[in-house]
Amino acid sequence: MVPELGHFALILALLLALVQGSLPLIGAARGIAGLTAIARPVAQGQFVFVVIAFGCLAYSFLNNDFSVAYVAENSNSALPWYYRFTAVWGGHEGSLLLWVTILNIWMVAVTVFSRRLPEAILARVLGVMGLISVGFLLFMLLTSDPFDRLSPVPPNGRDLNPLLQDPGMTSHPPMLYMGYVGFSVAFAFSIAALLSGRLDAAWARWTRPWTTVAWMFLTIGIMLGSGWAYYVLGWGGWWFWDSVENASFMPWLVGTALMHSLVVTEKRGAFKSWTVLLAIFAFSLSLLGTFLVRSGVLTSVHAFATDPKRGLFILVFLAIVIGTSLTLFAWRAPKVGLGGSFKLISREAFLLSNNVLLTVAAATVLLGTLYPLLLDALNLGKISVGPPYFNSVFVPLMAPALFLMGIGPLARWKEAKLPDLKVRLRWAFGVSVVVALVLPFVAGEWTPLIALGFLLAAWIVSTTVVNLRYRLRQFDGSLWSRLKRQPRSYYGMLLAHFGVAVFVVGVTMVKSFESEKDVKMNVGDVATIGGYVFRFDGVSEVQGPNYQALRGTITVSKNGAPVAVMHPEKRAYTARDDSPTTEAAIRGSITRDLYVAMGEPIDSTNLMGAWAIRIHIKPFVRWIWAGCIIMAIGGLLAVFDRRYRLPLRVSENEAAADTASIMATRPIAAPTAAQPGALKSPHP
Amino acid sequence: MKYRWLIVAVLFAASVAAFGKEAEPLADDPALEARTTEVASEYRCPVCQNMTIADSQAGVSVDLKNEIRKQLQQGASEDQIKQYMLQRYGDFVLYNPPVKMTTWLLWFGPFLLMLSGLVVLFYTLAKRNRIMRSPPIESPSALNPETFSSDPNPRL
Numbered sequence: 001m002v003p004e005l006g007h008f009a010l011i012l013a014l015l016l017a018l019v020q021g022s023l024p025l026i027g028a029a030r031g032i033a034g035l036t037a038i039a040r041p042v043a044q045g046q047f048v049f050v051v052i053a054f055g056c057l058a059y060s061f062l063n064n065d066f067s068v069a070y071v072a073e074n075s076n077s078a079l080p081w082y083y084r085f086t087a088v089w090g091g092h093e094g095s096l097l098l099w100v101t102i103l104n105i106w107m108v109a110v111t112v113f114s115r116r117l118p119e120a121i122l123a124r125v126l127g128v129m130g131l132i133s134v135g136f137l138l139f140m141l142l143t144s145d146p147f148d149r150l151s152p153v154p155p156n157g158r159d160l161n162p163l164l165q166d167p168g169m170t171s172h173p174p175m176l177y178m179g180y181v182g183f184s185v186a187f188a189f190s191i192a193a194l195l196s197g198r199l200d201a202a203w204a205r206w207t208r209p210w211t212t213v214a215w216m217f218l219t220i221g222i223m224l225g226s227g228w229a230y231y232v233l234g235w236g237g238w239w240f241w242d243s244v245e246n247a248s249f250m251p252w253l254v255g256t257a258l259m260h261s262l263v264v265t266e267k268r269g270a271f272k273s274w275t276v277l278l279a280i281f282a283f284s285l286s287l288l289g290t291f292l293v294r295s296g297v298l299t300s301v302h303a304f305a306t307d308p309k310r311g312l313f314i315l316v317f318l319a320i321v322i323g324t325s326l327t328l329f330a331w332r333a334p335k336v337g338l339g340g341s342f343k344l345i346s347r348e349a350f351l352l353s354n355n356v357l358l359t360v361a362a363a364t365v366l367l368g369t370l371y372p373l374l375l376d377a378l379n380l381g382k383i384s385v386g387p388p389y390f391n392s393v394f395v396p397l398m399a400p401a402l403f404l405m406g407i408g409p410l411a412r413w414k415e416a417k418l419p420d421l422k423v424r425l426r427w428a429f430g431v432s433v434v435v436a437l438v439l440p441f442v443a444g445e446w447t448p449l450i451a452l453g454f455l456l457a458a459w460i461v462s463t464t465v466v467n468l469r470y471r472l473r474q475f476d477g478s479l480w481s482r483l484k485r486q487p488r489s490y491y492g493m494l495l496a497h498f499g500v501a502v503f504v505v506g507v508t509m510v511k512s513f514e515s516e517k518d519v520k521m522n523v524g525d526v527a528t529i530g531g532y533v534f535r536f537d538g539v540s541e542v543q544g545p546n547y548q549a550l551r552g553t554i555t556v557s558k559n560g561a562p563v564a565v566m567h568p569e570k571r572a573y574t575a576r577d578d579s580p581t582t583e584a585a586i587r588g589s590i591t592r593d594l595y596v597a598m599g600e601p602i603d604s605t606n607l608m609g610a611w612a613i614r615i616h617i618k619p620f621v622r623w624i625w626a627g628c629i630i631m632a633i634g635g636l637l638a639v640f641d642r643r644y645r646l647p648l649r650v651s652e653n654e655a656a657a658d659t660a661s662i663m664a665t666r667p668i669a670a671p672t673a674a675q676p677g678a679l680k681s682p683h684p
Numbered sequence: 685m686k687y688r689w690l691i692v693a694v695l696f697a698a699s700v701a702a703f704g705k706e707a708e709p710l711a712d713d714p715a716l717e718a719r720t721t722e723v724a725s726e727y728r729c730p731v732c733q734n735m736t737i738a739d740s741q742a743g744v745s746v747d748l749k750n751e752i753r754k755q756l757q758q759g760a761s762e763d764q765i766k767q768y769m770l771q772r773y774g775d776f777v778l779y780n781p782p783v784k785m786t787t788w789l790l791w792f793g794p795f796l797l798m799l800s801g802l803v804v805l806f807y808t809l810a811k812r813n814r815i816m817r818s819p820p821i822e823s824p825s826a827l828n829p830e831t832f833s834s835d836p837n838p839r840l
Binding site: 235237240242243338341343344349352353356357359360363364367368371375380381382383384385386387388389392393396397517518519520521522524525526527528536599600612613 | 705706707708709710714717726728734736739741774775776777778779780781782786787789790791793794795797798801802805806809810812813815816
């Protein structure tokens with residue numbers, strides 16, 4: 001009964017999505033107020049039905065309804081309830097339902113937070129999102145129905161893949177999808193702008209916070225995925241350039257470019273068509289990422305061919321979305337004006353170069369991800385593209401991007417003078433070079449790559465400090481009042497850039513100074529690595545809810561002082577005959593992680609005896625994820641900038657002030673508190 | 685205070701000495717093992733989802749790791765090992781794809797893209813500046829330079 005309700009709810013949601021994707025668009029084109037007005041209630045109605053469907057699937061999981069094929073495939077009655085809930089998105093069909101649910105959450109958010117949006121624009125935005133929803137609901141109902149029944153009903157389910165029985169599974173996919181699907185809002189705004197021909201600073205201002213929020217979720221989603229892989233896979237890697245990881249990284253790179261391009265479109269009215277193109281790309285790559293992961297095409301081109309129905313739908317849907325939006329772009333974009341003028345050396349130009357680098361980086365990841373598939377499909381041989389390839393092409397692309405990241409925010413809008421920039425950057429450059437020369441020695445070893453990492457990190461941090469210093473100089477008053485007067489988006493930018501520096505330090509340190517040791521350990525044996533002494537205190541049996549585990553005890557000390565007691569595990573899940581999983585034990589601090597994983601027993605008849613143990617020391621590995629969190633907080637700060645919440649009247653004043661400050665040869669010395677965003681050029 | 689730590693340290697060291705011995709490395713020769721891991725992490729496990737031979741615990745990977753170790757011990761060069769792997773499994777096992785005709789696009793594509801991206805960027809900005817700098821009311825010739833081409837025989 002409940003699964004059927006869910007199925008009907010999906011069908012009703014599809015019908016509403018069809019209405020939402022057609023009538024409001026017609027209404028906006030013809031100027032029929034009655035039709036544009038239905039966009040909001042229909043979107044909210046669709047949300048209700050999708051949530052009902054989601055709830056029905058969750059209900060089936062929580063109540064162990066194994067008559068539902070998808071539940072039987074991905075759950076088991078011994079699975080703890082929180083993983084039964086998580087199992088809703090543990091497979092293909094449920095992931096799609098999660099995708100649609102999150103799309104509907106974004107849609108409702110648009111209806112709630114866009115009270116000031118003109119009715120026609122809102123109708124178009126919701127119309128486009130409705131069409132996307134139609135595609136996904138159709139895909140689910142035609143090829144991947146999560147509510148399909150099973151006969152005969154199996155006594156128990158096949159259980160969730162053990163690797164997915166983890167808190168990471170609870171948080172990573174929803175966050176990632178919040179990011180992926182969030183770009184659909186920027187996409188819908190862009191299509192709406194192309195349709196209406198209204199592509200101006202106001203459009204950029206509406207689009208910006210949505211893009212930033214989506215980017216923030218995507219950043220956190222990718223970070224969670226990386227952290228999860230780190231502890232669940234048992235070999236201590238945090239990024240493997242796996243196709244699935246790449247699929248989430250591409251929209252992130254383009255989304256980052258989009259955020260920066262939107263700044264210029266909002267503040268200077270320039271790069272309009274480029275910004276729209278980026279929004280289309282960001283969402284297209286999100287779609288591609290979802291489908292690459294979901295279609296099975298990545299494991300093998302042939303897996304894709306064995307289920308041609310799904311594969312075909314995916315290809316056609318991708319072609320329709322990307323094809324129509326690019327056609328629309330080609331048709332309407334040439335009519336978009338150029339916006340404010342600027343010189344070859346200006347903040348606009350720096351941002352645009354950074355955009356080019358980020359886009360090329362995304363294209364590179366795309367190339368590396370699809371190339372093996374392409375060669376295989378063309379019967380030109382099977383190749384693998386892995387970390388060595390990506391590292392060797394990615395570093396030369398990202399190093400200049402990070403270098404520009406330091407200069408861009410310090411350059412003036414419109415026209416920057418090189419001598420002027422030189423004076424500003426002298427100090428930062430000196431500090432960075434000294435850091436790059438000295439710090440690697442302090443850390444242990446000087447190699448060109450370590451020095452490059454430190455150079456870039458120091459460059460970003462020092463230019464951030466210089467930026468703040470020049471910015472505050474233009475204001476009067478005490479330090480505190482000057483600090484307080486800067487808009488939140490400014491601090492958001494500084495913080496996000498600082499996060500990149502933290503990330504770079506983490507990557508440099510862990511890549512260069514990690515150490516590992518594979519040892520045979522009898523009970524009582526010790527292994528010494530990096531000054532830490534690991535003592536193996538034996539193995540005990542532990543009974544989990546749906547698994548049996550062998551749990552090792554390892555006591556760690558340094559210079560005789562106890563540091564930690566660690567418990568790595570080997571688990572065998574009762575409902576699955578997969579090989580046992582490895583649960584690594586990790587003890588972390590700011591400067592290093594201790595990472596212990598159990599390998600195989602030395603004598604397979606004596607499980608309580610000696611074991612092969614792998615021990616890693618990972619210096620600064622947490623900085624990688626801390627950097628991502630800091631970036632995301634930067635985004636959050638920017639979204640909460642006051643100017644997004646000021647009533648329209650004030651925004652207009654501010655827009656006038658923007659123009660004034662652009663026109664003025666000398667920037668306004670002290671903007672009033674009522675116009676926090678008035679001062680666009682950070683330099684006197 | 686200081687002394688107490690010292691005592692703990694000494695006692696602990698003594699207890700370690702009394703009850704435990706330094707664990708044997710899984711391999712007899714740690715330096716060789718490090719080299720083996722380094723070489724093995726360039727190759728893809730032929731049966732796993734997406735893992736290096738070094739990281740994988742699958743049977744084939746363990747065998748291949750042993751083979752690499754053996755060959756290194758016998759003084760084989762990395763190139764010889766590569767030939768061995770290529771003969772058995774083809775390009776698929778190389779995480780660092782070889783540069784050959786079918787992979788030119790893969791290897792040179794990114795740099796071509798970057799180059800063309802920067803060139804296009806430069807020209808777009810230069811053109812944009814030209815358009816912006818010219819006064820708003822123009823003679824048609826300035827707007828359409830093509831109409832007055834240097835071609836001495838204009839097409840009709």
